Amino acid sequence: MTYKTRxxxxxxxxxxxxxxxxxxxxxxxxxxxxxxxxxxxxxxxxNAPDVKREHADSPPIERNYFQQPPLIPHRxxxxxxxxxxxxxxxxxxxxxxxxxxxxxxSQTHFDDRDGNAQTSLAARRYFCTxxxxxxxxxxxxxxNAFLPVEELSK
Amino acid sequence: MTTPTNGKKGFLSRRSVKAxxxxxxxxxxxxxxxxxxxxxxxxxxxxxxxxxxxxxxxxQEYRNTIHYSxxxxxxxxxxxxxxxxxxxxxxxxxxxxxxELYHKALGTINTREKFEGKRLELAKHEWRRMKKVDSRxxxxxxxxxxxxxxxxxxxxxxxxxxxxxxxxxxxxxxxGIAHQMPDTSELSKEEREEFNLEQ
Numbered sequence: 001m002t003y004k005t006r007x008x009x010x011x012x013x014x015x016x017x018x019x020x021x022x023x024x025x026x027x028x029x030x031x032x033x034x035x036x037x038x039x040x041x042x043x044x045x046x047n048a049p050d051v052k053r054e055h056a057d058s059p060p061i062e063r064n065y066f067q068q069p070p071l072i073p074h075r076x077x078x079x080x081x082x083x084x085x086x087x088x089x090x091x092x093x094x095x096x097x098x099x100x101x102x103x104x105x106s107q108t109h110f111d112d113r114d115g116n117a118q119t120s121l122a123a124r125r126y127f128c129t130x131x132x133x134x135x136x137x138x139x140x141x142x143x144n145a146f147l148p149v150e151e152l153s154k
Numbered sequence: 155m156t157t158p159t160n161g162k163k164g165f166l167s168r169r170s171v172k173a174x175x176x177x178x179x180x181x182x183x184x185x186x187x188x189x190x191x192x193x194x195x196x197x198x199x200x201x202x203x204x205x206x207x208x209x210x211x212x213x214q215e216y217r218n219t220i221h222y223s224x225x226x227x228x229x230x231x232x233x234x235x236x237x238x239x240x241x242x243x244x245x246x247x248x249x250x251x252x253x254e255l256y257h258k259a260l261g262t263i264n265t266r267e268k269f270e271g272k273r274l275e276l277a278k279h280e281w282r283r284m285k286k287v288d289s290r291x292x293x294x295x296x297x298x299x300x301x302x303x304x305x306x307x308x309x310x311x312x313x314x315x316x317x318x319x320x321x322x323x324x325x326x327x328x329x330g331i332a333h334q335m336p337d338t339s340e341l342s343k344e345e346r347e348e349f350n351l352e353q
Contacts, residue, residue, distance in 0.1 A: 056307065057307040057308040057309055058308070059308075074307070074308070074309060075307075077220065078219055078220060078330075078331055080330055080334060080335055082334060082335070083337075084334075084335060084336060084337035084338070084339075085330070085334075085335040085336075085337065085338065087330070087335075089353040090351075090353050093353045095352055095353055096352065096353055100309075100313070101312070
Protein backbone atom coordinates (compact mmCIF):
# COMPACT_ATOMS: atom_id res chain seq x y z
CA MET A 1 0.00 0.00 0.00
CA THR A 2 1.35 3.34 -0.93
CA TYR A 3 1.03 6.33 1.33
CA LYS A 4 -1.55 7.83 -0.99
CA THR A 5 -3.92 4.85 -1.02
CA ARG A 6 -3.61 4.43 2.76
CA UNK A 7 -4.60 8.04 3.18
CA UNK A 8 -7.59 7.54 0.88
CA UNK A 9 -8.71 4.45 2.84
CA UNK A 10 -8.40 6.33 6.11
CA UNK A 11 -10.45 9.21 4.75
CA UNK A 12 -13.04 6.77 3.52
CA UNK A 13 -13.46 5.01 6.86
CA UNK A 14 -13.59 8.23 8.80
CA UNK A 15 -16.15 9.52 6.30
CA UNK A 16 -18.32 6.47 6.85
CA UNK A 17 -17.99 6.76 10.64
CA UNK A 18 -18.91 10.42 10.53
CA UNK A 19 -21.90 9.60 8.33
CA UNK A 20 -23.04 6.91 10.77
CA UNK A 21 -22.67 9.19 13.77
CA UNK A 22 -24.54 11.98 12.02
CA UNK A 23 -27.37 9.73 10.97
CA UNK A 24 -27.63 8.38 14.54
CA UNK A 25 -27.86 11.91 15.85
CA UNK A 26 -30.43 12.73 13.22
CA UNK A 27 -32.46 9.61 13.99
CA UNK A 28 -32.38 10.55 17.67
CA UNK A 29 -33.62 14.06 17.07
CA UNK A 30 -36.37 12.76 14.73
CA UNK A 31 -37.61 10.54 17.47
CA UNK A 32 -38.50 13.72 19.35
CA UNK A 33 -40.50 15.12 16.45
CA UNK A 34 -44.14 14.29 16.00
CA UNK A 35 -46.35 14.78 13.00
CA UNK A 36 -49.76 16.43 13.09
CA UNK A 37 -51.14 12.95 13.80
CA UNK A 38 -49.33 12.98 17.15
CA UNK A 39 -47.01 10.24 18.40
CA UNK A 40 -48.94 7.38 16.83
CA UNK A 41 -46.88 4.91 14.87
CA UNK A 42 -47.48 4.63 11.17
CA UNK A 43 -49.26 1.28 11.48
CA UNK A 44 -51.76 2.35 14.12
CA UNK A 45 -54.98 4.11 13.27
CA UNK A 46 -55.34 7.70 14.38
CA ASN A 47 -58.24 9.29 16.22
CA ALA A 48 -60.82 11.14 14.18
CA PRO A 49 -60.42 14.90 14.66
CA ASP A 50 -63.05 16.71 16.72
CA VAL A 51 -66.08 17.99 14.87
CA LYS A 52 -65.49 21.66 14.08
CA ARG A 53 -68.29 24.03 15.05
CA GLU A 54 -69.24 26.73 12.60
CA HIS A 55 -69.22 30.26 13.97
CA ALA A 56 -72.57 31.98 14.26
CA ASP A 57 -73.09 35.19 12.31
CA SER A 58 -70.91 38.05 13.57
CA PRO A 59 -70.00 41.59 12.49
CA PRO A 60 -67.21 41.77 9.88
CA ILE A 61 -64.00 40.12 11.12
CA GLU A 62 -60.81 42.24 11.39
CA ARG A 63 -58.20 41.35 8.80
CA ASN A 64 -55.08 39.61 10.09
CA TYR A 65 -52.60 40.76 7.50
CA PHE A 66 -52.12 43.11 4.60
CA GLN A 67 -54.22 42.15 1.56
CA GLN A 68 -55.97 39.30 3.30
CA PRO A 69 -59.23 38.46 1.54
CA PRO A 70 -61.92 39.36 4.12
CA LEU A 71 -63.30 36.35 5.99
CA ILE A 72 -66.97 35.42 5.74
CA PRO A 73 -68.57 36.34 9.10
CA HIS A 74 -71.61 34.07 8.64
CA ARG A 75 -72.67 30.57 7.71
CA UNK A 76 -72.89 29.73 4.05
CA UNK A 77 -74.58 26.35 4.14
CA UNK A 78 -76.88 25.94 1.13
CA UNK A 79 -75.40 28.91 -0.68
CA UNK A 80 -74.74 27.65 -4.16
CA UNK A 81 -71.93 28.95 -6.31
CA UNK A 82 -72.31 27.02 -9.52
CA UNK A 83 -71.72 27.80 -13.18
CA UNK A 84 -75.36 28.85 -13.33
CA UNK A 85 -75.80 30.78 -10.14
CA UNK A 86 -73.96 32.63 -7.43
CA UNK A 87 -75.93 33.06 -4.22
CA UNK A 88 -73.36 35.43 -2.71
CA UNK A 89 -74.28 38.02 -5.32
CA UNK A 90 -77.86 38.18 -4.10
CA UNK A 91 -76.55 40.28 -1.19
CA UNK A 92 -73.02 41.40 -2.11
CA UNK A 93 -73.50 42.65 -5.67
CA UNK A 94 -73.49 46.37 -6.36
CA UNK A 95 -77.22 46.28 -7.02
CA UNK A 96 -78.16 44.58 -3.79
CA UNK A 97 -75.57 45.37 -1.12
CA UNK A 98 -77.31 48.46 0.24
CA UNK A 99 -80.64 46.80 0.81
CA UNK A 100 -79.00 43.70 2.26
CA UNK A 101 -76.65 45.83 4.40
CA UNK A 102 -73.81 43.69 3.14
CA UNK A 103 -70.24 44.52 2.12
CA UNK A 104 -70.08 45.21 -1.61
CA UNK A 105 -67.69 43.39 -3.88
CA SER A 106 -64.35 45.15 -4.33
CA GLN A 107 -63.83 47.17 -7.50
CA THR A 108 -60.77 45.02 -8.24
CA HIS A 109 -63.07 42.07 -8.88
CA PHE A 110 -64.25 43.60 -12.13
CA ASP A 111 -60.81 43.57 -13.75
CA ASP A 112 -59.89 40.66 -15.94
CA ARG A 113 -56.37 39.22 -15.78
CA ASP A 114 -55.08 41.79 -18.26
CA GLY A 115 -56.33 44.60 -16.06
CA ASN A 116 -59.24 45.58 -18.30
CA ALA A 117 -62.31 46.69 -16.38
CA GLN A 118 -65.39 44.55 -17.08
CA THR A 119 -69.04 45.46 -16.64
CA SER A 120 -69.70 42.35 -14.56
CA LEU A 121 -67.77 40.25 -12.08
CA ALA A 122 -64.58 38.96 -13.73
CA ALA A 123 -64.51 35.22 -14.38
CA ARG A 124 -61.41 34.73 -12.22
CA ARG A 125 -63.24 36.21 -9.22
CA TYR A 126 -66.49 34.33 -9.70
CA PHE A 127 -65.94 31.51 -7.22
CA CYS A 128 -65.97 33.55 -4.01
CA THR A 129 -64.98 30.71 -1.68
CA UNK A 130 -61.65 30.26 -3.44
CA UNK A 131 -60.45 33.19 -1.32
CA UNK A 132 -63.20 34.05 1.16
CA UNK A 133 -63.96 31.42 3.75
CA UNK A 134 -66.28 31.06 6.74
CA UNK A 135 -64.79 30.27 10.14
CA UNK A 136 -64.95 27.28 12.48
CA UNK A 137 -63.52 26.79 15.97
CA UNK A 138 -60.15 25.42 14.95
CA UNK A 139 -56.87 26.67 16.42
CA UNK A 140 -54.21 27.17 13.72
CA UNK A 141 -52.19 23.99 13.20
CA UNK A 142 -49.01 25.99 12.70
CA UNK A 143 -48.26 29.36 14.28
CA ASN A 144 -47.49 32.45 12.20
CA ALA A 145 -46.36 36.01 12.72
CA PHE A 146 -48.67 37.82 10.33
CA LEU A 147 -49.65 41.31 11.43
CA PRO A 148 -52.55 43.53 10.43
CA VAL A 149 -51.54 46.54 8.37
CA GLU A 150 -51.87 49.07 11.23
CA GLU A 151 -49.20 47.19 13.17
CA LEU A 152 -46.81 47.49 10.24
CA SER A 153 -47.14 51.24 10.06
CA LYS A 154 -46.37 51.71 13.76
CA MET B 155 -153.35 -1.71 -0.59
CA THR B 156 -155.13 -3.82 2.07
CA THR B 157 -154.19 -7.28 0.70
CA PRO B 158 -151.59 -9.08 2.74
CA THR B 159 -149.42 -9.62 -0.35
CA ASN B 160 -149.36 -5.94 -0.99
CA GLY B 161 -148.41 -5.25 2.62
CA LYS B 162 -145.67 -7.83 2.39
CA LYS B 163 -144.42 -6.26 -0.82
CA GLY B 164 -144.24 -2.82 0.78
CA PHE B 165 -142.42 -4.30 3.74
CA LEU B 166 -139.92 -6.04 1.45
CA SER B 167 -139.25 -2.98 -0.64
CA ARG B 168 -138.73 -0.93 2.48
CA ARG B 169 -136.28 -3.53 3.70
CA SER B 170 -134.44 -3.63 0.39
CA VAL B 171 -134.20 0.13 0.31
CA LYS B 172 -132.63 -0.03 3.76
CA ALA B 173 -130.27 -2.78 2.61
CA UNK B 174 -129.26 -0.84 -0.45
CA UNK B 175 -128.60 2.20 1.71
CA UNK B 176 -126.52 0.25 4.20
CA UNK B 177 -124.54 -1.57 1.53
CA UNK B 178 -124.05 1.68 -0.32
CA UNK B 179 -122.88 3.34 2.85
CA UNK B 180 -120.41 0.58 3.67
CA UNK B 181 -119.09 0.43 0.10
CA UNK B 182 -118.83 4.18 0.11
CA UNK B 183 -116.65 4.11 3.21
CA UNK B 184 -114.55 1.34 1.71
CA UNK B 185 -114.05 3.18 -1.60
CA UNK B 186 -113.42 6.46 0.12
CA UNK B 187 -110.90 4.79 2.39
CA UNK B 188 -109.24 2.96 -0.48
CA UNK B 189 -109.14 6.14 -2.54
CA UNK B 190 -107.57 8.13 0.24
CA UNK B 191 -105.17 5.33 1.11
CA UNK B 192 -104.08 5.20 -2.51
CA UNK B 193 -103.77 8.98 -2.48
CA UNK B 194 -101.64 8.84 0.64
CA UNK B 195 -99.42 6.19 -0.96
CA UNK B 196 -98.64 8.61 -3.77
CA UNK B 197 -97.85 11.21 -1.12
CA UNK B 198 -94.73 9.57 0.25
CA UNK B 199 -91.12 10.22 -0.54
CA UNK B 200 -90.69 6.56 -1.50
CA UNK B 201 -93.30 7.05 -4.22
CA UNK B 202 -91.63 10.24 -5.49
CA UNK B 203 -88.29 8.46 -5.67
CA UNK B 204 -89.67 5.47 -7.54
CA UNK B 205 -89.11 7.62 -10.64
CA UNK B 206 -85.42 7.77 -11.51
CA UNK B 207 -85.96 11.31 -12.85
CA UNK B 208 -86.47 12.44 -9.25
CA UNK B 209 -84.07 10.01 -7.59
CA UNK B 210 -81.07 10.82 -9.79
CA UNK B 211 -81.50 14.58 -9.95
CA UNK B 212 -83.35 16.59 -7.32
CA UNK B 213 -83.10 13.94 -4.58
CA GLN B 214 -79.30 13.74 -4.77
CA GLU B 215 -79.08 17.52 -4.49
CA TYR B 216 -81.58 17.68 -1.67
CA ARG B 217 -79.58 15.20 0.42
CA ASN B 218 -76.94 17.86 1.13
CA THR B 219 -79.40 20.40 2.46
CA ILE B 220 -80.80 21.43 5.84
CA HIS B 221 -84.17 19.77 5.26
CA TYR B 222 -82.53 16.37 4.86
CA SER B 223 -79.88 16.42 7.55
CA UNK B 224 -79.56 18.89 10.39
CA UNK B 225 -78.96 19.45 14.09
CA UNK B 226 -82.40 18.35 15.30
CA UNK B 227 -83.06 15.49 12.90
CA UNK B 228 -86.46 16.88 11.84
CA UNK B 229 -86.96 16.38 8.12
CA UNK B 230 -89.10 17.82 5.36
CA UNK B 231 -89.89 15.24 2.67
CA UNK B 232 -90.76 15.97 -0.96
CA UNK B 233 -94.55 16.11 -0.46
CA UNK B 234 -94.14 18.37 2.61
CA UNK B 235 -92.94 21.12 0.30
CA UNK B 236 -94.59 20.15 -2.96
CA UNK B 237 -98.08 18.85 -2.11
CA UNK B 238 -100.70 20.91 -0.26
CA UNK B 239 -101.93 19.38 3.01
CA UNK B 240 -105.66 20.15 2.85
CA UNK B 241 -107.81 17.84 0.77
CA UNK B 242 -109.19 20.16 -1.94
CA UNK B 243 -105.84 21.66 -2.86
CA UNK B 244 -104.22 18.26 -2.67
CA UNK B 245 -106.74 16.77 -5.14
CA UNK B 246 -106.25 19.70 -7.51
CA UNK B 247 -102.48 19.26 -7.36
CA UNK B 248 -102.87 15.50 -7.90
CA UNK B 249 -105.02 16.05 -10.98
CA UNK B 250 -102.35 18.40 -12.35
CA UNK B 251 -99.85 15.62 -11.70
CA UNK B 252 -101.49 13.56 -14.45
CA UNK B 253 -99.68 15.89 -16.84
CA GLU B 254 -96.45 14.84 -15.13
CA LEU B 255 -97.34 11.17 -15.74
CA TYR B 256 -97.86 11.96 -19.43
CA HIS B 257 -94.39 13.51 -19.64
CA LYS B 258 -92.97 10.57 -17.71
CA ALA B 259 -94.36 8.32 -20.49
CA LEU B 260 -92.92 10.62 -23.16
CA GLY B 261 -89.54 10.61 -21.40
CA THR B 262 -89.38 14.42 -21.41
CA ILE B 263 -86.74 14.57 -18.66
CA ASN B 264 -85.36 11.03 -18.65
CA THR B 265 -81.68 12.03 -18.86
CA ARG B 266 -79.65 14.49 -16.78
CA GLU B 267 -79.21 16.72 -19.84
CA LYS B 268 -82.92 16.81 -20.60
CA PHE B 269 -83.65 17.46 -16.93
CA GLU B 270 -81.22 20.38 -16.83
CA GLY B 271 -82.76 21.67 -20.04
CA LYS B 272 -86.17 21.79 -18.39
CA ARG B 273 -85.08 22.83 -14.91
CA LEU B 274 -85.74 26.54 -15.28
CA GLU B 275 -89.26 25.89 -16.52
CA LEU B 276 -89.97 23.41 -13.71
CA ALA B 277 -88.54 25.75 -11.09
CA LYS B 278 -90.62 28.63 -12.44
CA HIS B 279 -93.77 26.54 -12.00
CA GLU B 280 -92.88 25.89 -8.37
CA TRP B 281 -91.90 29.50 -7.67
CA ARG B 282 -95.18 30.76 -9.16
CA ARG B 283 -97.23 28.14 -7.32
CA MET B 284 -95.57 28.95 -3.98
CA LYS B 285 -95.83 32.67 -4.48
CA LYS B 286 -99.52 32.41 -5.27
CA VAL B 287 -100.26 30.64 -1.99
CA ASP B 288 -97.88 32.75 0.13
CA SER B 289 -95.51 29.76 0.47
CA ARG B 290 -98.24 27.79 2.22
CA UNK B 291 -96.21 24.57 2.35
CA UNK B 292 -93.26 26.27 4.05
CA UNK B 293 -95.65 27.86 6.51
CA UNK B 294 -97.08 24.45 7.41
CA UNK B 295 -93.89 24.06 9.41
CA UNK B 296 -92.46 27.58 9.74
CA UNK B 297 -94.84 30.35 10.70
CA UNK B 298 -93.75 33.94 10.80
CA UNK B 299 -96.28 34.57 13.56
CA UNK B 300 -94.19 32.40 15.83
CA UNK B 301 -90.73 33.48 14.75
CA UNK B 302 -88.69 34.87 17.62
CA UNK B 303 -86.56 37.45 15.83
CA UNK B 304 -84.29 37.83 18.85
CA UNK B 305 -83.20 34.25 18.40
CA UNK B 306 -82.52 34.53 14.70
CA UNK B 307 -79.16 35.26 13.18
CA UNK B 308 -77.96 38.83 12.63
CA UNK B 309 -78.83 38.70 8.98
CA UNK B 310 -82.11 36.84 9.24
CA UNK B 311 -84.10 39.01 11.66
CA UNK B 312 -83.82 42.42 9.89
CA UNK B 313 -84.51 40.80 6.51
CA UNK B 314 -87.56 39.00 7.89
CA UNK B 315 -88.99 42.08 9.60
CA UNK B 316 -88.53 44.26 6.49
CA UNK B 317 -89.50 41.49 4.08
CA UNK B 318 -92.79 40.62 5.77
CA UNK B 319 -93.66 44.31 6.08
CA UNK B 320 -93.18 44.64 2.33
CA UNK B 321 -95.47 41.65 1.81
CA UNK B 322 -92.73 39.29 0.69
CA UNK B 323 -93.10 35.55 1.10
CA UNK B 324 -90.59 32.81 1.93
CA UNK B 325 -89.93 31.74 -1.67
CA UNK B 326 -89.09 35.35 -2.67
CA UNK B 327 -85.86 35.06 -0.70
CA UNK B 328 -85.32 31.33 -0.08
CA UNK B 329 -84.89 29.82 -3.52
CA GLY B 330 -82.67 26.86 -4.18
CA ILE B 331 -82.82 25.69 -0.56
CA ALA B 332 -83.52 22.08 -1.52
CA HIS B 333 -82.12 21.68 -5.03
CA GLN B 334 -79.60 23.24 -7.38
CA MET B 335 -80.69 26.53 -8.86
CA PRO B 336 -81.42 26.68 -12.58
CA ASP B 337 -79.66 29.18 -14.82
CA THR B 338 -81.73 32.30 -14.31
CA SER B 339 -79.71 34.48 -16.68
CA GLU B 340 -82.18 33.80 -19.50
CA LEU B 341 -85.08 35.26 -17.57
CA SER B 342 -86.56 38.51 -18.82
CA LYS B 343 -86.32 41.64 -16.70
CA GLU B 344 -90.00 41.35 -15.75
CA GLU B 345 -89.54 37.76 -14.66
CA ARG B 346 -86.47 38.63 -12.61
CA GLU B 347 -88.55 41.23 -10.84
CA GLU B 348 -91.47 38.83 -10.41
CA PHE B 349 -89.19 36.28 -8.76
CA ASN B 350 -87.16 38.84 -6.77
CA LEU B 351 -83.98 37.73 -8.52
CA GLU B 352 -82.34 41.09 -9.08
CA GLN B 353 -78.59 40.97 -8.49
